[in-house]
Amino acid sequence: MTGQDRSLALQAQVLAAYSQGNALTIQGGNSKTWYGNHLNSIQGETLFLAEHSGILNYEPSELVITARAGTRLSDIEASLTAEKQCLAFEPPHFAATATLGGTIACNFSGSARPYLGAARDFVLGCKLLNGKGEILQFGGQVMKNVAGYDVSRLMAGALGTLGVLLEISLRVLPKPETELTLVKALTAKELLQQANAYARLPLPLTACAYVNGQAYLRLSGSAGSVKQAATLIGGEALLEPESFWLSLREQQLRFFQTEQALWRLSVPADTGVLALEGETIYDWGGALCWLVSDLDPSIIREAVSQVGGHASLFRPSTRQTQTTTNSFQPLSPELLRYHRKLKQAFDPKGILNPNRLYNGL
Amino acid sequence: MSSLSFQPDRNLLIRALQAIRPQPLILTKPEELKPYECDGLSAYRKLPLIVVLPDTIEQVQSILKICHAQKVPVVARGAGTGLSGGALPHEQGILLSLAKFTKILDINPERRTATVQPGVRNLAITQAVDHLGLYYAPDPSSQIACTIGGNVAENSGGVHCLKYGLTVHNILQIKLVTIEGELLTIGSHSLDSPGYDFLALMTGSEGMLGIIVEVTVKLLPKPERVQVLLAAFDDVIKAGAAVGAIISAGIIPAGLEMMDGPAIQAAEAFAHAGYPTEAAAILLCELDGTNAEVSEQLMRVHDILVSSDATEVRTAKDAQEAAIFWKGRKSAFPAVGRLSPDYYCMDGTIPRKHLPQVLQSINEFSKEFGLAVANVFHAGDGNLHPLILFDANQPGELERAEAFGGKILELCVTVGGTITGEHGVGMEKINQMCAQFNSLELSQFHAVKAAFDPEGLLNPGKAIPTLQRCAEFGAMHVHQGQLPHAELERF
Numbered sequence: 076m077t078g079q080d081r082s083l084a085l086q087a088q089v090l091a092a093y094s095q096g097n098a099l100t101i102q103g104g105n106s107k108t109w110y111g112n113h114l115n116s117i118q119g120e121t122l123f124l125a126e127h128s129g130i131l132n133y134e135p136s137e138l139v140i141t142a143r144a145g146t147r148l149s150d151i152e153a154s155l156t157a158e159k160q161c162l163a164f165e166p167p168h169f170a171a172t173a174t175l176g177g178t179i180a181c182n183f184s185g186s187a188r189p190y191l192g193a194a195r196d197f198v199l200g201c202k203l204l205n206g207k208g209e210i211l212q213f214g215g216q217v218m219k220n221v222a223g224y225d226v227s228r229l230m231a232g233a234l235g236t237l238g239v240l241l242e243i244s245l246r247v248l249p250k251p252e253t254e255l256t257l258v259k260a261l262t263a264k265e266l267l268q269q270a271n272a273y274a275r276l277p278l279p280l281t282a283c284a285y286v287n288g289q290a291y292l293r294l295s296g297s298a299g300s301v302k303q304a305a306t307l308i309g310g311e312a313l314l315e316p317e318s319f320w321l322s323l324r325e326q327q328l329r330f331f332q333t334e335q336a337l338w339r340l341s342v343p344a345d346t347g348v349l350a351l352e353g354e355t356i357y358d359w360g361g362a363l364c365w366l367v368s369d370l371d372p373s374i375i376r377e378a379v380s381q382v383g384g385h386a387s388l389f390r391p392s393t394r395q396t397q398t399t400t401n402s403f404q405p406l407s408p409e410l411l412r413y414h415r416k417l418k419q420a421f422d423p424k425g426i427l428n429p430n431r432l433y434n435g436l
Numbered sequence: 437m438s439s440l441s442f443q444p445d446r447n448l449l450i451r452a453l454q455a456i457r458p459q460p461l462i463l464t465k466p467e468e469l470k471p472y473e474c475d476g477l478s479a480y481r482k483l484p485l486i487v488v489l490p491d492t493i494e495q496v497q498s499i500l501k502i503c504h505a506q507k508v509p510v511v512a513r514g515a516g517t518g519l520s521g522g523a524l525p526h527e528q529g530i531l532l533s534l535a536k537f538t539k540i541l542d543i544n545p546e547r548r549t550a551t552v553q554p555g556v557r558n559l560a561i562t563q564a565v566d567h568l569g570l571y572y573a574p575d576p577s578s579q580i581a582c583t584i585g586g587n588v589a590e591n592s593g594g595v596h597c598l599k600y601g602l603t604v605h606n607i608l609q610i611k612l613v614t615i616e617g618e619l620l621t622i623g624s625h626s627l628d629s630p631g632y633d634f635l636a637l638m639t640g641s642e643g644m645l646g647i648i649v650e651v652t653v654k655l656l657p658k659p660e661r662v663q664v665l666l667a668a669f670d671d672v673i674k675a676g677a678a679v680g681a682i683i684s685a686g687i688i689p690a691g692l693e694m695m696d697g698p699a700i701q702a703a704e705a706f707a708h709a710g711y712p713t714e715a716a717a718i719l720l721c722e723l724d725g726t727n728a729e730v731s732e733q734l735m736r737v738h739d740i741l742v743s744s745d746a747t748e749v750r751t752a753k754d755a756q757e758a759a760i761f762w763k764g765r766k767s768a769f770p771a772v773g774r775l776s777p778d779y780y781c782m783d784g785t786i787p788r789k790h791l792p793q794v795l796q797s798i799n800e801f802s803k804e805f806g807l808a809v810a811n812v813f814h815a816g817d818g819n820l821h822p823l824i825l826f827d828a829n830q831p832g833e834l835e836r837a838e839a840f841g842g843k844i845l846e847l848c849v850t851v852g853g854t855i856t857g858e859h860g861v862g863m864e865k866i867n868q869m870c871a872q873f874n875s876l877e878l879s880q881f882h883a884v885k886a887a888f889d890p891e892g893l894l895n896p897g898k899a900i901p902t903l904q905r906c907a908e909f910g911a912m913h914v915h916q917g918q919l920p921h922a923e924l925e926r927f
Contacts, residue, residue, distance in 0.1 A: 126489045136680040196605050209876045217785040218817040219857035221591050222638050227634035249686030277657045299728030337554050343625040345546035362627050384626045409618050416887035
């Protein structure tokens with residue numbers, strides 16, 4: 076396997092930044108630089124992870140892959156595909172250069188998420204550099220492991236603010252034998268109701284989305300069970316299902332080509348259609364709503380918070396030259412206090428991606 | 437790092453607790469404290485200063501504020517079924533029982549969630565949603581008695597976690613009271629939440645970071661069909677290879693269990709499950725899913741087992757026969773308990789490919805220490821439960837058994853595994869943590885602890901060893917087969 080171990084050089088750079096108290100911006104494949112807060116961000120030096128790459132261990136019968144954080148997601152997926160396995164959380168890439176480390180740091184998951192789990196659910200262990208430049212290892216390569224606090228899963232979604240991921244072990248799953256996507260002409264309300272009803276039944280449902288007035292339901296599993304479920308659900312078989320799900324996951328649909336702000340609304344499964352002005356796509360059987368809207372952020376956040384969800388400004392409007400909105404839903408004061416304490420525990424001088432997730436983290 | 441020694445004023449503490457309105461149940465007499473002296477790991481026993489049994493979140497907040505102000509250790513307890521001494525009382529502290537929190541607060545069929553108080557039993561959740569065709573997936577062997585609060589604190593697994601995950605994969609939200617008495621809502625009813633994944637951090641934190649006072653779990657649809665196969669092998673290595681072959685074929689069984697010869701013979705003598713007692717190993721493979729999927733997988737698994745040189749493959753004719761297949765496996769612990777006055781149950785996990793090497797080493801250790809061992813194994817996910825047989829009344833045997841167990845766990849770490857797959861560290865494996873983590877990693881754990889509990893009042897001395905401590909080894913000690921909660925299944 077190509078790739079190289081750059082951990083000592085990376086450690087030296089973190090140690091130097093720590094001693095000087097200088098900020099570091101962690102960069103993998105530069106595919107998601109737009110994500111997260113840039114308001115008040117202190118850039119400092121860049122810590123480049125892309126060369127710290129290579130698959131270290133992959134044994135299909137163990138259902139585990141371990142790779143350096145800079146390994147391209149596409150390399151990992153190619154290795155898995157060759158063994159008829161996959162990352163069941165279907166991470167989006169957003170660019171060919173996307174890395175494993177960036178994917179886990181963002182905790183991005185695709186359409187299968189409600190049925191098979193999120194990126195964080197597949198993390199088994201990691202090696203990281205904390206903000207003091209210490210190389211630490213948590214978790215492992217086994218599924219059942221309850222020794223110590225679950226630090227490796229904590230790294231998922233932390234946007235590098237608690238540590239620089241160096242190596243990650245993920246659980247992998249067999250690729251389903253058969254897949255079938257059904258298209259039905261339904262209203263959004265009807266689809267969201269049906270999605271919850273189907274999820275209560277033992278069906279091999281692995282994706283459910285509502286795009287441009289059409290409902291898309293994906294079934295994955297053995298040929299017999301997919302066929303049986305398709306009879307129950309009805310609708311037309313989609314001819315090129317993979318390209319449809321890819322264009323949704325990678326945000327290549329026309330819907331996403333917009334100057335307006337793109338919001339990601341994560342809501343309880345039974346929320347139904349949200350009464351917010353703007354264009355919408357539903358994924359995750361209704362638990363995820365993409366909203367293109369110029370509404371005031373506080374209106375969106377209030378509406379989503381009312382139903383028990385949260386709203387992230389996924390991509391700011393391109394019309395505005397400077398963003399004035401925090402990317403993520405504000406935390407309660409108590410929770411924010413413990414976020415700050417935890418940040419202190421990993422990165423006492425606050426040098427790792429400062430303010431990228433929240434101000435003061 | 438905070439000290440593990442505390443000097444609270446007992447009378448002052450009792451007066452403060454008695455002033456809480458409405459007053460929680462407070463137990464102070466020695467005979468009232470006695471039932472709380474240990475959890476499922478009965479080798480360790482201590483009496484707490486006081487036991488408090490609140491029944492509202494406000495009371496829990498008040499209790500923690502008092503303990504925080506008076507610097508009193510707090511040990512939380514659910515049903516007390518844990519196997520690692522996580523709920524062992526602290527002699528200078530209060531034992532906070534969540535046993536009165538037994539209400540199921542909400543069942544939401546649309547969302548497929550149940551919101552429950554922490555003292556609700558694991559199985560009670562599944563029973564409460566059975567009529568909806570739903571269930572709660574994690575099923576630790578003590579599920580009839582263990583509580584959901586304890587399950588979250590220990591990140592409990594069960595025989596079905598290969599396919600359905602651990603507790604951390606099956607919860608959405610918890611409410612937690614900090615040592616300062618603040619109530620935090622962690623997670624949400626959505627599939628993700630803003631900020632750090634505190635839900636993952638709290639799950640399996642063994643009562644070290646806060647007190648869980650409410651849990652929202654995910655519910656799954658009950659599978660349409662469940663089927664069980666039993667395969668016998670004349671060689672443990674072949675059985676291990678068969679496990680790898682099933683998974684390599686793209687099949688994730690709901691459960692995949694292995695027993696070696698001594699465990700088979702003990703289980704058969706005890707449970708009369710019809711196991712082939714001459715076999716060197718048996719595999720139990722449970723498949724679930726839709727009718728069509730189970731039918732297809734059943735044929736494929738049967739073929740894989742035959743081509744993996746199984747000497748015999750049986751498919752359960754019906755649910756009754758499936759239950760008999762399982763009965764032997766589920767009675768392995770008490771069955772082994774009849775063979776020997778005492779046994780130690782270990783709980784290491786290894787990457788499955790190292791099974792032959794690890795089993796061979798365990799056999800060598802067995803000769804070296806002069807103690808017999810029976811192996812039961814959650815084979816699908818690499819979680820080993822070697823049961824070391826010994827007699828505590830024979831001088832030196834306890835120490836030999838402890839040393840033997842310690843070597844097994846060290847070996848698990850050496851081959852890339854872990855010292856505990858599902859029982860937790862608690863008091864029992866506190867020393868083995870030193871084999872798995874170096875001093876920098878342990879210091880990071882202590883820093884995480886200090887972020888939530890700087891004075892170290894929550895469950896002092898458990899889960900994460902102090903740096904000074906890394907020396908000895910310990911393990912689950914069962915005397916005369918007398919498990920606390922002997923009525924519970926243990927597998």
